[in-house]
Amino acid sequence: MITQLAAVNGENSFKAVIQTPESVLGLISQGVSLETGLENFLCYLRSVPKPIIVVYNFWTSELTVLFKALDSFAKKWDFCTTVCGYVDTLPLIKQKIPMFGLYKMKNLVRMYLQKPLNDSSAL
DSSP states (O other): OOOEEEEEETTEEEEEEBOOHHHHHTTOOOOBOHHHHHHHHHHHHHHSSSOEEEESSTTSHHHHHHHHHHHHTTOHHHHHHHOOEEEEHHHHHHHHSTTOOOOOHHHHHHHHHSSOOOTTOOO
């Protein structure tokens, strides 16, 4: 289930909260439909010259879920032709700091950015 989509290009960023059935029932949603969120995400990516998707641990389920969602709304081709490439940061981090040991995003953010990871924000 996708709950947020986010992208950053320098100082410019995009974030969409996706309305889920649970949030509708709880009357707390401030989000948009998944289809609208994906379309807005694609519009943002199209506004960026040669966007590259940077993912921490590329082979996790998040990217697979995104591709399935794009495919279900016939937007996967648009996404793949818009994006110029992909970078998995985990191997780069392991190469640059081989003695770190605990390569979880939460640990890396705390250690190198000196702040806690905000699990509720995709940014």
